[in-house]
Amino acid sequence: MxxxxxxxxxxxxxxxxxxxxxxxxxxxxxxxxxxxxxxxxxxxxxxxxxxxxxxxxxxxxGLVNTHAHLGATLLRGLGEDLPLDQWLKTVMWPNEAKLNRELAHVSADLALTEMIRSGTTAYLDMYHLFMDEMAEKAAESGMRAVIARGMIGIGASETEQKAKLDESVQLFKTYHNAAEGRVRVLLAPHAPYTCPPDFLRRTADIAKRNNISVHTHLAETRTEIDEYKAKYQKHPASHLAELGLFDVPALVAHGVHLSDREINLLKEKDVAVSHNPISNLKLGSGVAPLRKLTEAGVKTALGTDSAASNNTLDMFEELRSAALIHKGMHENPQETKAYDLLKMAGQTGAEVLGFNNTxxxxxxxxxxxxxxxxxxxxxxxxxxxxxxxxxxxxxxxxxxxxxxxxxxxxxxxxxLTSLDEEKIRYEANQSVKKFD
Ligand SMILES: [Zn+2]
CATH class of the missing domain: 2.30.40.10 (Urease, subunit C, domain 1)
Known part of the structure; x- marks a missing residue:
């Protein structure tokens, strides 16, 4: 010792x-x-x-990044100035399909390098590639991490859906509380609009049975809410609650388009929110109702989202943006208080990720x-x-x-003491020709 x-x-x-x-x-x-x-x-x-x-x-x-996608870091600077839907379908998903094991590792290493350099000590990584290796990587890097295998249910066969769930449960069994408690694992259906209700219900059942927390994207864009309501006649937050996703500890990313009703529901179900202001601004998604969330008593922390929609993983930049955007939006300099924001970026983030003693x-x-x-x-x-x-x-x-x-x-x-920054940046630059 x-x-x-x-x-x-x-x-x-x-x-x-x-x-x-x-x-x-x-x-x-x-x-x-x-x-x-x-x-x-x-x-x-x-x-x-x-x-x-x-x-x-x-x-x-240290600061805590409660929503990121490490595997997407190599896509930084690709396909700018597009709305979320188009950006995902024409830029992100086709390029993510090109991420082989080697590229996924370089992408995550680059993210870790940037996060450590800018004072982040814990992060949540929602991604779908080689997440067992990403858990090992988190452990080796020395960082504190929550590993969330992102699961998209639409377009997946019954066998594929089951394989994703099985993989997630296996990750939990192998890595939850690994590395002296530095690594945690949860279940991560990508979003209500990318996961059919029966898949979400199965996820919730597995989470309850195994006592696993959940993480998902929620209410990021207005279009998503409009389309969801047209299809299911309800807000996705209400639907997630009905399907049982909020019967276990849950953290949702974004929470931009929430009315008082959904905010009260999140409070009632003790659901935490990862506020990602820069990504929401950049994709033109809107601004989350931070003051209403905090006044209602919903635990709200900060996250960057991926380097493709931010475009940095610098939590100090996220913190400053969060502090400013709400003042401007509401034409009220008292909308956010410096100390409260600083606490959100650190201690609250640690709490919502399940790291209670830091x-x-x-x-x-x-x-x-x-x-x-x-x-x-x-x-x-x-x-x-x-x-x-x-x-x-x-x-x-x-x-x-x-x-x-x-x-x-x-x-x-x-x-850096646990990562070879020069090598990582060289390999990341070499990867550019693989994407378009
Ligand atoms: Zn995200």
Whole structure:
């Protein structure tokens, strides 16, 4: 059990008291042993095998990306300025069909590289290719991950549908709570409009029987809702509830087109929402009713969606966009509060992914930590009082210098320790000719 000491940091604890102070933290691979203000006293310092002088950098919990598709990262920059339906059918799905094992790995490696570099310490990956290998990859990379094998039910035969469900259950049995609890698995029907009701009901039954959580896209575009209502005479949220999908812990991505009725339903069923503002803006899908969701008590976290619809996996950028878009939309600067958004991007994200003992710098919590270098014009002038503002409105992912997940250092002074970044970027660039 080797202990690491970080000292001389500005600590943003994100704990109940919202404390920000100069000090440090002592931790190992199990938990944070102590958090202190001022200098570390000798009794703490002597215990540490590794000592990191933060030199005034900002130390905070890592950010959590609650909805991403790692396998699609190589499609970044393809087929821009199209509506969702057309974008999926003419760009995403044909190019995703070209992703072989090698390309899927490069795609995920590139995503991991970008996420660690920009201070993300946990993520959800909904994808359909080689997800057992993606679970292994998550474990090896040192990241905290939720693996969600995306299942499309339409156009699939009974045998194909069963194979997808079996594969998902097998993933759960093999990898749920693997890598000392860093890897979790859930069931992920792609969306109500891509999965027939009987397939969704079977998914729900399996989830209930095996006590597995679920994740799905929900209410992303207005067209999707209109078409769904024309076909089933109900909003997809109501339908998912009827089919039993919300009888287990559920996290839905987007939740853009929800009326008060559906928001109340999500609250009643304790369904969490992954708010993906940049992807929703870019695909012209709309803006989720964040304030209504939070006022109703629906747990709402942040996600980037894929690098093909964002186009980065930088959670600081997502955070800043979330903070701004609702103010503009509602012509009200009080629509969102900086600290609330920061909490959403970290601690709430960890909670909705089922990682309950992280997202705060507190004794006993697991050490998912990042250091940010404030020595930059865009973070000047700096003071304790301005720190939260800077974190939400001014920090960029590239300001992150160091990352630890569960006490293991994944980036050391901007160098990744578990991934070969140069090789990954070379291979990613080589892949360009494979797509159109
Ligand atoms: Zn998505």
């Amino acid at each position: 080797s202990l690491t000491l970080i000292y001389n940091a500005r600590v943003i604890t994100m704990a109940e008291d919202q404390a920000v102070f100069t000090g440090g933290v002592l931790f190992d691979n199990e938990r944070i042993h102590s958090v202190f203000s001022g200098k570390a006293d000798q009794s703490i310092a002597v215990k540490a095998a590794v000592k990191v002088d933060a030199k005034g950098k900002w130390l905070m919990p 997202g705060r710098i507190e004794s006993g919590c697991e050490a998912d930590l990042i250091l940010i270098d404030p020595d930059a014009p865009h973070l000047t002038p700096s003071s304790v009082e301005r720190t939260i503002s800077h974190l939400v409105y001014a920090v960029k992912g590239s300001d992150v210098t160091d990352v630890w997940v569960k006490g293991r250092q994944l980036m050391n002074n901007r160098e």
